Amino acid sequence: MVLKIDLNNVFHPLLQDEGLKEQDISSFKEKFNKAFLNLREKKEKQELGFFHLPYFPEEEIVEIEKTAQEIKEKFSYFVVLGIGGSALGPLAVHTALNNLRYNELPDELRGGPKFYVEDNIDPERMASLFKVIEPEKTVFNVITKSGATAETLSQLLIVTELLKKKVGQRFTDHLIFTTDPEKGNLRALARELGVKTFAIPSNVGGRFSELTPVGLLPAAVTGIKIRELLAGAREMAEKCERENLWENPAALAAAIHVLLLERGKNMAVMMPYADSLKYMADWYAQLLGESIGKKLNCRGEEVYVGQTPVKALGVTDQHSQVQLYTEGPFDKLLLFLEVENYRNTVVIPPDFPQYAELKFLGGHTLNELIIAEKKATEFALLKARRPNYTIIFPEVNPYTVGEFLYFLEAKIAFMGEYLDINAFDQPGVEEGKKATYALLGREGLEEKRQEVLRVQKDPKYILS
Numbered sequence: 250m251v252l253k254i255d256l257n258n259v260f261h262p263l264l265q266d267e268g269l270k271e272q273d274i275s276s277f278k279e280k281f282n283k284a285f286l287n288l289r290e291k292k293e294k295q296e297l298g299f300f301h302l303p304y305f306p307e308e309e310i311v312e313i314e315k316t317a318q319e320i321k322e323k324f325s326y327f328v329v330l331g332i333g334g335s336a337l338g339p340l341a342v343h344t345a346l347n348n349l350r351y352n353e354l355p356d357e358l359r360g361g362p363k364f365y366v367e368d369n370i371d372p373e374r375m376a377s378l379f380k381v382i383e384p385e386k387t388v389f390n391v392i393t394k395s396g397a398t399a400e401t402l403s404q405l406l407i408v409t410e411l412l413k414k415k416v417g418q419r420f421t422d423h424l425i426f427t428t429d430p431e432k433g434n435l436r437a438l439a440r441e442l443g444v445k446t447f448a449i450p451s452n453v454g455g456r457f458s459e460l461t462p463v464g465l466l467p468a469a470v471t472g473i474k475i476r477e478l479l480a481g482a483r484e485m486a487e488k489c490e491r492e493n494l495w496e497n498p499a500a501l502a503a504a505i506h507v508l509l510l511e512r513g514k515n516m517a518v519m520m521p522y523a524d525s526l527k528y529m530a531d532w533y534a535q536l537l538g539e540s541i542g543k544k545l546n547c548r549g550e551e552v553y554v555g556q557t558p559v560k561a562l563g564v565t566d567q568h569s570q571v572q573l574y575t576e577g578p579f580d581k582l583l584l585f586l587e588v589e590n591y592r593n594t595v596v597i598p599p600d601f602p603q604y605a606e607l608k609f610l611g612g613h614t615l616n617e618l619i620i621a622e623k624k625a626t627e628f629a630l631l632k633a634r635r636p637n638y639t640i641i642f643p644e645v646n647p648y649t650v651g652e653f654l655y656f657l658e659a660k661i662a663f664m665g666e667y668l669d670i671n672a673f674d675q676p677g678v679e680e681g682k683k684a685t686y687a688l689l690g691r692e693g694l695e696e697k698r699q700e701v702l703r704v705q706k707d708p709k710y711i712l713s
């Protein structure tokens with residue numbers, strides 16, 4: 250049961266000039282050959298670690314499984330403290346593969362402890378977490394690739410104080426760190442305190458790190474078969490090695506994105522028709538947004554390139570955003586996520602004579618209805634000349650999720666090459682980070698603080 254990628258509605262004649270022709274892909278072959286060789290070289294030189302993650306070392310998998318088992322036996326709550334690439338993957342995979350009401354299930358029906366991913370530092374949210382967990386029965390998995398993210402480290406300080414109050418010097422038994430093997434404050438702290446720590450390979454950036462302990466430990470703790478996730482990723486990795494553009498799913502999808510971007514499709518909507526895949530659109534938003542949104546190309550020229558990620562949910566957003574997608578500006582490429590076999594079937598009862606007008610619904614299942622609505626929306630968009638493509642999950646399971654994650658990561662790597670940009674950095678977020686530290690009074694940033702404060706707000710533009 251493998252993932253399928255249906256590209257019909259990118260090449261369909263009904264799209265007229267809004268779509269692509271097969272010749273467009275043929276004329277892209279030279280770019281592909283160059284990108285393919287570049288990526289292969291970067292892979293061989295160990296510059297791009299995510300390519301190697303499906304082949305994660307056996308001893309590390311065993312260690313993750315062993316730790317997960319110990320956590321399940323000893324703790325009732327597992328809390329991830331992390332943000333961006335250190336939170337979106339764990340949340341997306343958990344939502345995809347565990348029961349949608351996981352935390353509400355009785356203990357015997359859950360795969361592990363209650364699970365929370367605390368990315369935002371909204372004080373109301375943090376305070377409310379402390380109302381539902383019992384710190385003495387909680388393990389906090391602090392995840393940060395850089396080991397330096399202010400939000401995550403603030404959370405660490407907060408939970409350390411809480412734990413010290415509740416369990417005294419044994420507070421380190423309630424912490425697990427996941428961070429760079431060498432660099433950053435968290436690694437230094439781990440050494441000093443003797444906290445159990447997992448490493449994120451140094452050549453893997455945060456948003457590409459789901460198949461490292463960042464995602465694998467939380468997944469294993471909540472009962473997800475991580476070996477299946479990796480096996481799915483391996484199958485996709487092999488496909489993304491194919492040297493023929495038409496047969497290489499990541500390279501082909503990336504070519505489609507870039508060709509359509511050149512024709513003004515500067516927005517990329519991801520619309521899963523499954524609540525379980527809802528947070529995949531959040532994970533993908535970071536992957537696409539941070540990787541492809543760039544001011545400079547690799548030669549230092551100003552290019553201001555990017556494809557704005559848009560998150561939607563089928564069928565919910567049919568009743569909210571689809572009007573815009575069908576009739577608004579011709580600036581979007583849509584990616585649907587379709588599920589062939591949902592893990593549950595719900596029948597719409599057939600015999601309610603008093604509801605005569607609803608007869609056409611009765612006897613079907615919600616499964617048929619949601620699939621029909623997806624196909625109908627896809628058709629309506631096609632008729633409105635809106636290019637779209639679909640990733641089909643025969644079923645949402647660890648194997649297909651592993652394939653899916655790797656496919657999108659490899660697609661982004663190809664897009665970066667085609668566009669001649671560095672898809673693996675995020676210089677645009679540094680200014681804001683520095684300004685935050687400056688406002689909080691960090692040493693050595695007085696000049697920055699003054700600069701931020703000089704940008705005065707004009708009261709005439711503040712209405713109340």
Ligand SMILES: O=P(O)(O)OC[C@H]1O[C@H](O)[C@H](O)[C@@H](O)[C@@H]1O
Pocket residue numbers: 332333334335392393394395396397398401455456539675678
């Ligand atoms: O994992 P961390 O180092 O804590 O980083 C968390 C996030 O921080 C940043 O703002 C970066 O732009 C993201 O790419 C990253 O995922």
